[in-house]
């Protein structure tokens with residue numbers, strides 16, 4: 001047989017497999033619904049969490065001067081439901097203790113001479129220290145703070161009604177040096193949702209054929225394990241892209257997630273990431289004896305992905321062994337890439353290592369899957 | 379054994395397969411000529427499916443060697459698959475694909491040119507017109523079997539391996555099925571078909587009987603019967619008998635434990651009594667030949683007599 005007929009036969013068989021998988025996917029209403037529902041449900045759930053206006057955040061106000069302006073600010077803060085002013089520390093040490101011990105999440109400091117500077121139009125500084133370990137809460141509260149203070153000062157006629165913001169808020173986020181904000185949730189969600197759905201889809205693919213008895217027919221026909229694998233992975237690449245567009249689109253529309261970097265780069269990273277996860281799931285499928293085992297394997301793998309990839313906890317805070325372990329997860333690299341591209345405008349050069357490792361992980365998973373694929377019923 | 383000639387479709391020697399400690403196929407040697415319909419008979423669990431799976435490379439034999447269409451079953455499984463159609467015992471097409479989609483899928487995997495046309499033609503040939511869009515899982519047993527066979531022959535194989543294709547199918551459909559098998563064989567296709575219906579064995583050119591993993595007999599139906607050396611007498615209750623059942627049962631009971639009698643099997647108002655030693659058997663039955671209400675006559679053993687005898691003897695040998 002010539003090389004050309006070999007190649008055309010390969011393409012034909014892979015296409016036949018892809019076609020078959022697509023038809024089956026379309027007929028499987030439950031799976032089809034899950035594919036759309038998982039991302040939407042998660043987004044709405046998390047989106048709700050993001051949008052939940054934080055209320056009654058324990059706050060301390062350290063007032064260095066007893067002036068009308070500071071009293072107005074204090075009153076305004078007490079009046080909103082965002083903050084609960086539990087403490088009015090009298091010393092630097094006391095204020096510091098309150099934040100460190102977690103008794104308050106915010107420390108608002110009105111420096112001496114604030115009112116005088118304000119009247120002179122000198123744009124005085126309002127110091128805010130935020131415990132940013134809960135970035136969602138911290139981010140929302142900080143953004144509402146300036147509005148509350150400005151309104152209060154205008155109402156009390158310390159500043160012009162029409163003027164621009166007459167003071168400067170100096171923020172000091174603590175315990176979360178990366179300055180994580182709620183914008184991080186959407187990229188993180190993109191990675192975790194894709195991981196979960198992609199893994200599950202392919203993890204079930206081989207075991208399902210074995211359990212339904214169709215594997216015996218399939219194996220008795222002239223198709224190579226590589227062709228079966230590609231035929232089972234490719235349809236879900238399309239599904240993954242669809243999910244990715246859904247999540248990112250909703251994230252941009254609902255939560256104003258920016259795209260600082262290149263869309264092409266983001267697409268490439270996502271495509272690689274989707275394929276790497278599909279290959280991993282497919283590997284589980286070749287290792288498991290039945291669908292239940294495949295699902296169990298998937299969850300065994302998914303949990304550390306969630307915990308160690310930097311989605312839930314800051315990566316830098318983990319012990320070295322955990323960091324190394326998480327380097328073997330596609331999610332870890334993808335989170336870095338997607339956060340970099342979306343929020344920081346990272347370029348390919350910045351993310352080169354992550355791209356290479358992701359490709360490596362994908363190829364390794366595929367190699368294991370092909371090697372482990374049982375071509376006989378022994 | 380010599381190299382298989384071009385006229386040989388299947389040739390295996392000393393084929394064995396174990397699952398754990400359980401020897402399922404033991405030292406099996408057989409040869410199937412091209413263009414033949416070869417019946418593979420044996421009780422459930424005797425290793426028919428296992429043997430067929432080894433022939434098409436789905437199971438690796440623990441010992442032995444063999445060829446399918448001149449290709450080594452141990453090293454050339456991939457080439458063998460291109461030319462062999464295997465119909466599994468359990469329906470194994472995709473139940474969530476339509477009839478047409480299943481056929482097109484098969485056609486594409488075998489690189490059949492114009493798969494849509496090939497599927498359409500197969501649908502017509504199978505008499506499945508109007509059912510092309512129906513899901514395979516919604517077909518009745520007989521139609522599923524037809525579709526499975528259609529999928530097997532779609533890529534124009536040279537050898538068909540059919541594993542109990544007619545199990546659970548009504549007599550009319552079975553008859554049509556066998557007519558189709560004979561048409562295919564007439565066109566030069568070799569067919570190996572496993573079954574446990576005796577009447578189907580008689581429709582084969584040659585048969586092999588396998589029990590507990592051992593090949594016990596092989597040849598044409600006449601050869602297998604002659605080779606068994608079985609002598610059979612039929613005792614029939616006459617119309618005068620008041621209680622034909624009781625009379626026959628009494629005779630059967632009296633003869634069952636006689637060492638000269640290999641087996642006694644009731645058939646309606648008659649009884650088959652068989653043995654291997656003609657003289658000893660005659661001596662054993664002579665006291666009963668004069669009993670009232672029955673007539674005795676000697677007959678050729680039926681295939682069923684032979685198989686039951688073979689199975690009992692192999693069971694005795696094993697224990």
Ligand SMILES: Nc1ncnc2c1ncn2[C@@H]1O[C@H](COP(=O)(O)OP(=O)(O)O)[C@@H](O)[C@H]1O
Nearest residue numbers: 377397402420421422423424425426427428429
């Ligand atoms: N994959 C397997 N693992 C363990 N035992 C098996 C397997 N396949 C078949 N067997 C056993 O081998 C014996 C022969 O099975 P099989 O070849 O299916 O017989 P048949 O097709 O003649 O009914 C049976 O006892 C069956 O339980």
Ligand SMILES: [Mg+2]
Nearest residue numbers: 426427467541
């Ligand atoms: Mg069987």
